[in-house]
Amino acid sequence: xxxxxxxxxxxxxxxxxxxxxxxxxxxxxxxxxxxxxxxxxxxxxxxxxxxxxxxxxxxxxxxxxxxxxxxxxxxxxxxxxxxxxxxxxxxxxxxxxxxxxxxxxxxxxxxxxxxxxxxxxxx
Numbered sequence: 340x341x342x343x344x345x346x347x348x349x350x351x352x353x354x355x356x357x358x359x360x361x362x363x364x365x366x367x368x369x370x371x372x373x374x375x376x377x378x379x380x381x382x383x384x385x386x387x388x389x390x391x392x393x394x395x396x397x398x399x400x401x402x403x404x405x406x407x408x409x410x411x412x413x414x415x416x417x418x419x420x421x422x423x424x425x426x427x428x429x430x431x432x433x434x435x436x437x438x439x440x441x442x443x444x445x446x447x448x449x450x451x452x453x454x455x456x457x458x459x460x461x462x
Contacts, residue, residue, distance in 0.1 A: 345360065354424060356425065358420065372391050375434070377429075387403055406423050
């Protein structure tokens with residue numbers, strides 16, 4: 340089992356920045372990748388970005404490319420989502436997820452999920 344705990348959400352004005360953190364604990368040694376997804380009210384959960392845990396390759400949704408950056412600290416078993424130039428349409432609950440087996444990191448087929456953290460961008 341892997342436990343994921345997100346933090347860092349909050350209220351920010353348009354154009355501002357936030358950094359989300361996701362700390363993983365438990366059986367993390369076999370983590371293949373970690374991802375961030377978001378879900379706005381009335382909408383489906385959508386992919387934001389992901390990182391291959393060992394190689395560090397990153398993937399982003401077109402809507403956040405150039406504004407969001409994913410990184411990880413392997414020693415702390417923590418993945419980060421640095422969000423800049425935030426827009427009202429970025430408002431959502433952001434979820435961290437971990438995938439154990441090899442596969443696509445851009446779809447919601449992850450093995451473990453965090454509880455989510457609210458990000459609200461005011462106009």
